[in-house]
Amino acid sequence: MYGKKIIEFLKSNGIEFGDIIKVEAEGISEEGELMPSTEANSEDIIILKMKNGYNVGIRFEGSKISKIRKGVPAHEFPHSEISQKKSLPKVTLIYTGGTIGSKLDYKTGGVYMLLKPEELLYEVPELANVAELKVDPLFSISSEDMSYIEWQGIAKRVHEAQKEGSRGVVVTIGTDTMHYASAALSFMLNGIDIPVVLTGAQRSSDRGSSDAFMNLFCSVVLAARSEIKGVGICMHKTSSDSECGFIRGTRARKMHTSRRDAFRPINEGYVATVSYEGEIKYLHNDVALQTQDKKAWVPLAGFEKNVALLKAYPNSDPGIIDYYLSKGYKGIIIEGTGLGHTPVSTEHEYYSWLPNIKKAVEKGVIVGMTSQCLCLLLLCLYGRVNPNVYRNLRLLSGAGVIYCEDMSPETAYVKLGWLLGNYDAGTAKKMLNSNVAGEINSRSNYRDFLV
């Protein structure tokens, strides 16, 4: 919070939050919007939002502050003025929150959700030439607060849009858990015959370097024009604004907290790219991402929340398995080391995970093994996580652990939750390490590493 001195200075000089001011101090001269201060111990620090989107704090004492101009109030978005061509393909834009629709709140200095999705249309008028858009504000929720209940809600809405004749669907969503959501929707909507494109932004749309608009544009292009059938993520492919990449929903991972090209396909390449000019290039031979069965298709959106994802690491306590047993959990995905290891040595008394895993399996809990390595390839003809190569892996396999092939831990977790929400345990167990929605490749390509 600003101290008395600053508040009095601002008042007497007629400066308000949002006004453009210039602050000059020793070796510093910055112009920007005056921001409110939220720091507890920074009474004499002036906070500016600079043109490049960064905030900067400058000590008030000894600085010279001048008002450049009055701040402009937020746009009244004239969304009703956008005329849409009825001849274009119908695309439904389902809006669920996230940075793609977030905005700085001057009252707190934090980032809040935009509630008007029309603002996005106002920002990207080019969309009017690509599709006849229907905007569907489903909810507004932060990435970190999205649960399987929201995934089910999105699946239902996508199904409705498909039934209403949408040629494709775009879902704007928070990026932090987007790869979990894309995996969940890949399973829930497995077999859908239209493109379902998840997109978001790494930088909010009020920032000069925002990726929101290009991601949205490319996603709508894919929904309106591509031959893709199924669920995936469309985000920046590079850190420049050259093109977006489309990643199969069960293969994506968020690799960076802030880079625009943070999303990468794991254990396979991009399915397609889209340029800012709207040109689509297919990089996979098969753009039907999942099994198609038009007649019978309905979403399968059950989800069992009593499934855990946990990490095994040096010194880790296997008692965590017992905790989940006591809570009635039905499935556990372990993120093991290397090819899928947990400690198994009996040398240190607290150490071996084997007895706990055995107990869980005996009680009917499905225990799946993945790797905390980013990419998973075993140089063996028989598969990726092959328990026959290392003795300790064989011990785990003997205890009933199911090796999840080249699935990422996140996808394996979502898949097990989905399987147990829709099938009996026996069927779920069989399906865990066989392909449903592109999450397991019969042979991963060695070159698909950090593409």
Place this chain on the structure above:
Amino acid sequence: MYGKKIIEFLKSNGIEFGDIIKVEAEGISEEGELMPSTEANSEDIIILKMKNGYNVGIRFEGSKISKIRKGVPAHEFPHSEISQKKSLPKVTLIYTGGTIGSKLDYKTGGVYMLLKPEELLYEVPELANVAELKVDPLFSISSEDMSYIEWQGIAKRVHEAQKEGSRGVVVTIGTDTMHYASAALSFMLNGIDIPVVLTGAQRSSDRGSSDAFMNLFCSVVLAARSEIKGVGICMHKTSSDSECGFIRGTRARKMHTSRRDAFRPINEGYVATVSYEGEIKYLHNDVALQTQDKKAWVPLAGFEKNVALLKAYPNSDPGIIDYYLSKGYKGIIIEGTGLGHTPVSTEHEYYSWLPNIKKAVEKGVIVGMTSQCLCLLLLCLYGRVNPNVYRNLRLLSGAGVIYCEDMSPETAYVKLGWLLGNYDAGTAKKMLNSNVAGEINSRSNYRDFLV
């Protein structure tokens, strides 16, 4: 296990395990070493180890099998014949196990540890021109079974080697948890004034494509000749045999289960490279990886094992925190989503992590936050995981969570275990998010992403 038919055929044709045989079947003709079979349900499958190191299984029924030649028994390694030059720098090679010294065991078909480190010297005679080597077989343990007790043992041995006048130390170690070990040794040996080089192999030394020898050679070069002071990992920098890269011990991550260039520096670049010709290039200005204080230096090798590393993800159960509280844990590192999130919404009753985290902090447990994104950069002048940007992050920060800057979850886990093993809780809490051994950069370079 092989069935009766195969066993009888082998006997009557004088073929033994290890012999080179040819198997011809429909469309297949393979030569290789006859391997024992370990599969339960494959009585009629012949297992061959091919020249390229792969195993292949071919159905016995309907195939034509002929013996090419008798298998050659394993080398008797003439390690006593290696003459060492006393004028070369002294390097201690501490051998702790892992693939770098692993070998296929024909009795089980699995990979076992070599117990004679001299075999490595026999394989890399070039080492005799680089250093006067002392080989120290400390123990032989799988990567996944290595605990803080072994880390402490290695730290002690390195210190002894330094006191005995070694110019540098090489530690051969399993790769799966090598980045945990390198972080632990970076803290335990913080301030050491010689190079301590951890190395291993992604492919065992009996494989044609093994990286064991080049990694070992380059590591010994660094130990014998480099100006580096401190702990790091030396492994292949690319998938070819062109050069090795040296990564600061607190910055490494194993990114791939089998590629030779699986280890990558996270949130910074390589410290140095070494070519197969022994040329060292320094890529950092400062090769003293940690604070140097020669006079007072002793290892600080305490470790608190009651520290947990856990993942927060959609639908995740915050009760896991209570489990660790009930077990008397003193520290918890959370691998959150995005910039360091857990679910905080109160919309779903089981969902918010805030009350559990608050309770843990009130009980004196140190709760640190990291990101499950690979790389961590927040576009903000004030730091990487900055709780002031997002409202939900601020809630977590308010609950007492310590944001661990640009540390990886693995390094943060090891650091907190090390801090609580050597300092009181108050000091540990203060030190968690300030730099000790290069694990936190004042400013991460945006370009250091997937280098």
